[in-house]
Amino acid sequence: MIHMDPQxxxxxxxxxxxxxxxxxxxxxxxxxxxxxxAGRDPAEIQRLEDLQRIGFTYRRDLGEHYPxxxxxxxxxxxxxxxxxxxxxxxxxxxxxxxxxxLVWREIVARALEAGGVSPADILQITLDPGLSNWGRDYxxxxxxxxxxVIPYTPLSLxxxxxxxRDYRTSVLVTTPAxxxxxxxxxxxxxxxxxxxxxxxxxLVGEPVAAGLRAELEARLQVETWQHYGLxxxxxxxxxxxxxxxxxLHINEDHFLPEIVDPASGEVLPEGETGxxxxxxxxxxxxxxxxxxTGDRARFIPGACDCGVTLRRIAWLAERTDEMxxxxxxxxxxxxxxxxxxxxxxxxxxxxxFFRRVQDARHWLEVWIGIDDGLFSDxxxxxxxxxxxxxxxxxxxxxxxxxxxILEGRSFAADPGDPESDRG
Amino acid sequence: xxxxxNLKCYYGKIMALxxxxxxxxxxxxxxxxxxxxxGKSTLLQAICGLMNHWDGEIRFKDASxxxxxxxxxxxxxISLVPEGRQIFPPxxxxxxxxxxxxxxxxxxxxxxxxxxxxxxxxxFPVLRERVxxxxxxxxxxxxxxxxxxxxLMARPQLLVLDEPSMxxxxxxxxxxxxxxxxxxxxxxxxxxxxxxxxxxxxxADRGYVLETGRIVLEGRAADLLVDEEVKxxxxxxxxxxxxxxx
Numbered sequence: 001m002i003h004m005d006p007q008x009x010x011x012x013x014x015x016x017x018x019x020x021x022x023x024x025x026x027x028x029x030x031x032x033x034x035x036x037x038a039g040r041d042p043a044e045i046q047r048l049e050d051l052q053r054i055g056f057t058y059r060r061d062l063g064e065h066y067p068x069x070x071x072x073x074x075x076x077x078x079x080x081x082x083x084x085x086x087x088x089x090x091x092x093x094x095x096x097x098x099x100x101x102l103v104w105r106e107i108v109a110r111a112l113e114a115g116g117v118s119p120a121d122i123l124q125i126t127l128d129p130g131l132s133n134w135g136r137d138y139x140x141x142x143x144x145x146x147x148x149v150i151p152y153t154p155l156s157l158x159x160x161x162x163x164x165r166d167y168r169t170s171v172l173v174t175t176p177a178x179x180x181x182x183x184x185x186x187x188x189x190x191x192x193x194x195x196x197x198x199x200x201x202x203l204v205g206e207p208v209a210a211g212l213r214a215e216l217e218a219r220l221q222v223e224t225w226q227h228y229g230l231x232x233x234x235x236x237x238x239x240x241x242x243x244x245x246x247x248l249h250i251n252e253d254h255f256l257p258e259i260v261d262p263a264s265g266e267v268l269p270e271g272e273t274g275x276x277x278x279x280x281x282x283x284x285x286x287x288x289x290x291x292x293t294g295d296r297a298r299f300i301p302g303a304c305d306c307g308v309t310l311r312r313i314a315w316l317a318e319r320t321d322e323m324x325x326x327x328x329x330x331x332x333x334x335x336x337x338x339x340x341x342x343x344x345x346x347x348x349x350x351x352x353f354f355r356r357v358q359d360a361r362h363w364l365e366v367w368i369g370i371d372d373g374l375f376s377d378x379x380x381x382x383x384x385x386x387x388x389x390x391x392x393x394x395x396x397x398x399x400x401x402x403x404x405i406l407e408g409r410s411f412a413a414d415p416g417d418p419e420s421d422r423g
Numbered sequence: 424x425x426x427x428x429n430l431k432c433y434y435g436k437i438m439a440l441x442x443x444x445x446x447x448x449x450x451x452x453x454x455x456x457x458x459x460x461x462g463k464s465t466l467l468q469a470i471c472g473l474m475n476h477w478d479g480e481i482r483f484k485d486a487s488x489x490x491x492x493x494x495x496x497x498x499x500x501i502s503l504v505p506e507g508r509q510i511f512p513p514x515x516x517x518x519x520x521x522x523x524x525x526x527x528x529x530x531x532x533x534x535x536x537x538x539x540x541x542x543x544x545x546x547f548p549v550l551r552e553r554v555x556x557x558x559x560x561x562x563x564x565x566x567x568x569x570x571x572x573x574x575l576m577a578r579p580q581l582l583v584l585d586e587p588s589m590x591x592x593x594x595x596x597x598x599x600x601x602x603x604x605x606x607x608x609x610x611x612x613x614x615x616x617x618x619x620x621x622x623x624x625x626x627a628d629r630g631y632v633l634e635t636g637r638i639v640l641e642g643r644a645a646d647l648l649v650d651e652e653v654k655x656x657x658x659x660x661x662x663x664x665x666x667x668x669x
Contacts, residue, residue: 011426012446015444019641044442
């Protein structure tokens with residue numbers, strides 16, 4: 001399939017797109033209503049380009065149809081239900097049929113094999129709780145390849161290193177942020193990377209800057225591969241790097257990619273940078289039609305000399321939406337605000353949050369300006385406040401969070417960090 | 424080998440096929456499953472030049488079949504085994520078979536036709552035994568074999584079958600489908616339309632599920648065979664409510 005003639009692939013994509021639209025319109029009211037509102041019938045989609053006539057699906061739509069409103073098969077056909085943080089207090093819930101899980105296993109296995117992973121490898125999965133869904137998908141994909149898998153388990157950095165060293169891990173699936181932290185830890189504790197069995201890093205969750213990538217490869221003495229995926233819905237490895245490391249091949253037999261202008265929504269000419277929009281072609285339980293990923297990307301024209309004919313994208317830093325990417329986990333500002341509001345009973349007048357990075361550690365930092373409503377002369381009260389907000393956020397987002405309560409003047413100060421300033 | 428895009432067929436004002444796209448690769452056995460009235464036979468009729476009006480694109484070996492009448496389609500390399508066999512009862516088995524090679528005989532391919540007659544006789548030994556018998560006196564299963572044999576006599580590159588199992592005993596059905604699997608192994612490309620979805624999926628490479636004129640599923644036959652929705656709708660499992668107690 002990965003070497004399929006592009007002409008044949010377009011036929012296959014059209015067939016799969018049409019049957020996906022037919023199923024979605026038959027079984028999901030949300031999709032049906034969008035077609036009806038536009039006065040369109042799925043039969044009008046006669047070429048892949050005709051998809052442009054259909055409206056987008058946004059992240060907020062997932063929350064609005066919580067929990068099962070976008071499922072396209074009866075619940076009894078669902079064998080797995082995934083929950084990921086959404087854009088509001090309501091999470092994004094996606095479902096999988098038995099068939100869907102098999103497809104994901106194939107997709108992940110294909111991506112791992114393109115990165116040289118083989119049955120000879122010991123593969124360790126280290127992700128933040130916010131990406132635990134991917135942990136399961138990577139486990140199954142790597143098992144399908146035949147590698148020995150050390151599945152995702154939340155471990156301290158020290159324990160991770162112990163496993164890495166003692167179990168002789170050869171492939172590590174992790175985020176660029178975690179990999180950076182690991183490299184720093186090894187450096188500080190004097191562990192020689194050459195003494196580890198680590199050969200490959202599969203970097204997921206966020207695009208890795210060229211500088212960081214070179215640094216990781218040099219410090220850890222490994223080769224790195226990037227994978228592109230969606231954390232809220234279907235899963236990881238929608239795009240993967242081949243041995244040439246020249247962009248990410250999109251699994252076009254399962255996804256139809258488009259690059260659109262984030263402002264106008266118009267499809268952009270090939271090679272221009274815009275927002276990646278994905279439509280599922282084989283998903284049964286949870287079809288997505290023109291899903292706005294918020295990821296910035298552009299198509300790389302021409303064929304890759306690795307022989308794989310799947311089209312490639314360059315995945316670029318910064319997003320086209322206001323989501324923050326913290327250790328590969330997408331964090332919605334609306335959800336942060338809603339969580340703080342739920343924890344405190346109201347949203348404080350002064351509230352800011354940032355992605356912070358220090359010594360290769362990444363976390364979400366929340367500043368709450370003290371006001372009459374929050375003020376207490378008891379330190380214990382304020383500590384309780386900090387803890388409540390912090391733990392609610394960590395639970396909801398699955399990333400490390402630090403909460404600080406500040407007075408007016410400090411609150412207004414420059415956070416002194418070049419990272420994103422939102423809130 | 425065969426590529427269809429956005430095929431729409433009408434009976435008067437009624438649209439029987441609402442934009443169907445499918446393809447069959449060289450050497451593949453592809454099955455089309457669906458209930459009565461889903462549009463399966465309409466699709467075959469359009470391919471075989473039996474529909475006067477259709478919109479969209481049907482291409483066979485990279486050439487359009489638009490405007491082809493049935494003989495032209497046969498000449499292009501597509502043979503149909505029609506629903507209900509439609510053999511000629513008052514003619515002998517041999518004459519029925521020779522009729523299948525009619526265009527070839529007119530081209531003077533006598534020797535090649537004789538070889539194919541031998542090939543069909545080997546494929547269905549029962550036809551050899553009854554070669555001089557009138558076709559109308561054959562059993563249902565034998566008539567079906569004759570219909571397939573007749574289609575093969577045209578030396579098709581694509582064999583199209585419309586409900587070959589209809590009205591036949593399970594053992595006979597198994598025998599016929601086995602023959603199709605053998606032909607596929609020998610390199611023949613086959614499009615099989617069947618109501619007996621399980622049997623068809625067991626021998627097919629890929630399948631399409633047609634529902635009220637639209638394709639709602641496609642995939643590897645092995646995957647469709649274990650698909651919950653296909654099982655419920657076509658493999659004799661019941662269909663209950665959407666949430667059913669959950």
